[in-house]
Amino acid sequence: MATLTNGIPEKTIERLSEYRRTLLASHRQGITHIFSHVLAGIHGITAVQVRRDLMLIGFSSDTKKGYDVQVLIEYISKILDSPAPMNIAVLGMGHLGQAITKYFNGKGLNLKITAAFDVDPEKVGRTIDGIPCYHMNTFENMVEDRDISIVILSSPTKVAPELVLPIINAGIKGVLNFTSTPLNFPQGIVVENYDITTLLEKVAYFVKETDASNT
Amino acid sequence: MATLTNGIPEKTIERLSEYRRTLLASHRQGITHIFSHVLAGIHGITAVQVRRDLMLIGFSSDTKKGYDVQVLIEYISKILDSPAPMNIAVLGMGHLGQAITKYFNGKGLNLKITAAFDVDPEKVGRTIDGIPCYHMNTFENMVEDRDISIVILSSPTKVAPELVLPIINAGIKGVLNFTSTPLNFPQGIVVENYDITTLLEKVAYFVKETDASNT
Numbered sequence: 557m558a559t560l561t562n563g564i565p566e567k568t569i570e571r572l573s574e575y576r577r578t579l580l581a582s583h584r585q586g587i588t589h590i591f592s593h594v595l596a597g598i599h600g601i602t603a604v605q606v607r608r609d610l611m612l613i614g615f616s617s618d619t620k621k622g623y624d625v626q627v628l629i630e631y632i633s634k635i636l637d638s639p640a641p642m643n644i645a646v647l648g649m650g651h652l653g654q655a656i657t658k659y660f661n662g663k664g665l666n667l668k669i670t671a672a673f674d675v676d677p678e679k680v681g682r683t684i685d686g687i688p689c690y691h692m693n694t695f696e697n698m699v700e701d702r703d704i705s706i707v708i709l710s711s712p713t714k715v716a717p718e719l720v721l722p723i724i725n726a727g728i729k730g731v732l733n734f735t736s737t738p739l740n741f742p743q744g745i746v747v748e749n750y751d752i753t754t755l756l757e758k759v760a761y762f763v764k765e766t767d768a769s770n771t
Numbered sequence: 772m773a774t775l776t777n778g779i780p781e782k783t784i785e786r787l788s789e790y791r792r793t794l795l796a797s798h799r800q801g802i803t804h805i806f807s808h809v810l811a812g813i814h815g816i817t818a819v820q821v822r823r824d825l826m827l828i829g830f831s832s833d834t835k836k837g838y839d840v841q842v843l844i845e846y847i848s849k850i851l852d853s854p855a856p857m858n859i860a861v862l863g864m865g866h867l868g869q870a871i872t873k874y875f876n877g878k879g880l881n882l883k884i885t886a887a888f889d890v891d892p893e894k895v896g897r898t899i900d901g902i903p904c905y906h907m908n909t910f911e912n913m914v915e916d917r918d919i920s921i922v923i924l925s926s927p928t929k930v931a932p933e934l935v936l937p938i939i940n941a942g943i944k945g946v947l948n949f950t951s952t953p954l955n956f957p958q959g960i961v962v963e964n965y966d967i968t969t970l971l972e973k974v975a976y977f978v979k980e981t982d983a984s985n986t
Contacts, residue, residue, distance in 0.1 A: 569976050570969050573968065573969040577966075597955070600953065600955050636975070637979075638978075651866045651869045651873060652866070659951075660967075665968065665972075706971070710870075729978045729982065730974040736874075738793070738813060746981060753792065753875075754788040757788040758788060758963065759945040759946070759963050760852075760857050760945065761851050763944045763945040764852075764853040766944065766959060
């Protein structure tokens with residue numbers, strides 16, 4: 557990701573997000589303390605990695621009982637979350653857009669999907685999984701109106717390049733791109749390109765290598 | 772990802788997959804040569820990074836006209852692809868499973884989604900987007916029958932832990948997990964956990980940091 561990192565590596569940010577979800581689930585189960593090696597085991601990494609990540613954000617209150625779950629949740633949240641919740645729009649309410657929307661509904665995150673956009677008359681004007689779906693030609697106005705700062709791009713791949721300009725013009729600050737066209741935006745707009753083909757080809761490559769090393 | 776890497780870093784493997792898709796698209800447009808800085812521009816990275824990645828896989832035939840597109844495609848394919856196509860099954864044919872299946876159909880990759888599994892009577896026994904959907908209780912037999920080596924996990928999150936044992940028993944070698952439960956498998960099974968919440972929280976974090984550095 558071409559952006560400033562404030563000293564905290566991208567991978568650490570990803571893991572902090574993952575730790576927090578595990579900690580929240582533990583908290584709901586009434587667990588008050590957790591050891592670094594337990595957290596590490598759940599995420600398939602080493603305890604050293606967990607301790608290094610938490611040291612990077614200045615958290616070091618590891619006691620004999622392990623980390624205080626609630627304190628650690630609050631600490632990570634202070635790093636990851638912005639003071640006010642951020643509003644998110646989904647561009648493209650096909651299967652992927654709907655899967656993402658459904659998935660986020662009622663998760664109680666600091667991030668809220670508040671609008672969806674499409675051009676399909678079957679979708680525009682409807683509320684899908686609790687999210688109102690608007691026509692794409694209202695996008696720029698709606699972004700200002702609803703204070704939307706991030707978009708999830710789940711449109712058909714061939715449409716994606718046409719969406720770059722509206723996204724820039726609307727003043728969007730972050731893009732999570734699930735189409736298979738890598739998109740470039742001007743500096744100052746954060747972009748993550750996540751192509752499912754890449755993920756799958758990566759798994760396939762390591763399967764092939766693991767096979768080769770076993771024979 | 773906890774696996775052996777054969778000296779090529781994970782991130783390089785991801786980029787090779789991305790380069791290849793761009794090269795294939797260029798090839799279809801009749802482009803025969805491409806400069807490292809052009810490839811870099813498309814992917815929002817530096818030309819140095821592109822050259823470093825290709826050097827890592829031993830490719831260095833950069834001429835005055837740039838890289839030969841077809842030769843580079845073949846070279847990358849020899850690194851990424853296994854000699855025979857790998858068969859993939861999708862576990863969970865909800866919105867996400869269907870989005871992934873639709874997305875892959877007819878892409879002509881070395882990876883083929885050949886079966887889907889679900890427990891919903893509305894889906895089992897049907898062919899969805901060209902992929903036959905079977906009942907989950909036939910999974911282990913079908914994996915052997917159809918020589919399936921990789922699964923995409925797109926089931927509801929709460930079901931995911933129940934799928935670990937069938938996946939191990941069936942002899943699956945690679946798992947791409949899209950649910951929000953991190954899953955651990957024995958050594959020898961390659962796992963990628965891709966939680967959409969993590970991706971989104973990461974974008975949000977860098978938006979927050981970019982904002983902070985601009986004020």
